[in-house]
Amino acid sequence: MKKAILVTSFGTSHKDTRKKCLDSIQREVEEKYGNENVERAYTSGIIRRIIEKNEGIHIFDQKEGLKVLKDKGFEEIITMSLHILDGIEYSKLDDKFGKISKPLLADDEDFKKIVENKEFNDLEDDDAIVFMGHGTESEADYAYQKLQKEYLKAGKSNIFIATVEGEVTIKDIIEKMKGKGFKKILLKPFMIVAGDHAKNDMSSDNEDSWKTMLKNEGYEVTSVLKGMGEYKFIREMFMDKLKEVYI
Secondary structure, three states: OOOEEEEEOOOOOOHHHHHHHHHHHHHHHHHHOOOHHHHEOOOHHHHHHHHHHHHHOOEEHHHHHHHHHHOOOOOOOEEEOOOOOOOOOHHHHOOOOOOOOOOOOOOOOHHHHHHHHOOOOOOOOEEEEEEEEEOOOOOHHHHHHHHHHHHHHHOOEEEEEEEEEOOHHHHHHHHHHOOOOOOEEEEEEEEOOOOOOHHHHHHOOOOOHHHHHHHOOOOOEEEOOOOHHHHHHHHHHHHHHHHHOOO
């Protein structure tokens, strides 16, 4: 049976982080499974329209990508998800022609891998890390709280997870940090790419950015614009999840 892979993410209109994160994961998939068997898709219609308008590049949505590969003669098409949660975007994925790989945070072991990775959790001489997750209105938002509990269980009480659109906000984390003696805070994106949210909502000098809000509380703040897709262990996690369904 001829198999193909559709590497599917939310997408990003920021070329720099797209190249470092999404494109690098796709390249690893092509190196292992053959570039003639691989296509990409973005689930965000807004992102796809921005790229088409600004760059003249048409990126498939998942259904388009599945059809293109089916028309090429592939009988089974695996959708490789590059989503973090089993949330709204992940739920859009169609398994019409083949299985869908699990999102990044699916099993208990996934949470442990995140918490235990030294590079990802390197304080870089700061007192605490605040990760920016996207958050979701779906029940999958619980994954951020579960991850926070795993950090606490591991004795890492100076690492915090807040979200842009989820239940736990940066204001909640600021309250949690009060009285703990932290002076230097490291801001990092808990997102596959360091795109619009990381650059503007997290790291900019806008009055409502996380960086500004923390500075206004008296903290010394450093931002790191490094998407999760730049970390080797994250790419390996996604590749392992693909391997599970590529049978």
